[in-house]
Amino acid sequence: MARVVLASALSRWLPQAAGQPTGEVELDIAGANLGDVLEGLFALHPNLRGYVVDEHGAVRHHVAVFVDGDVIRDKRNLTQVLGERAEVYVMQALSGG
Incomplete structure (x- = not known):
């Protein structure tokens, strides 16, 4: 099982x-x-889907996903195999000054 961590901007x-x-x-x-894993997350919390992925299933531009501390580079290819104790961190990029 992967441990999925949602940053506070998404957990709200x-x-x-x-x-x-x-x-x-x-x-x-x-x-x-x-x-x-993302589909499992959306099955539990369907309202998160639109914030995390677009209508084509790609991770949105303003969302960063890290697997075991490394950012995913190709937001359209979510076939990355996860280890049994993988940590997936999902955060929404915030902008401003």
């Missing part, structure tokens, strides 16, 4: 966060590759 969209301060949320999700 989870139902249990309604009206409460949010922080990182960690979930254990089964999947052989990154795409499988």
Whole structure:
């Protein structure tokens, strides 16, 4: 199982966060590759799909995904095989000055 960590900018969209301060949320999700794990995440929290991936299934430009500390470079190819104890960190890039 992969450990999926959602940064606070994304975890605020989870139902249990309604009206409460949010922080990182960690979930254990089964999947052989990154795409499988993300689909498992969306099965649990369907409202996250539109924030994380576009209509073609690619990770959105303003979202960064790290697998075991390394950023994924090809946001369209989510077939990266994950180890049994992989950590997938999903964060929404924020801009401003």
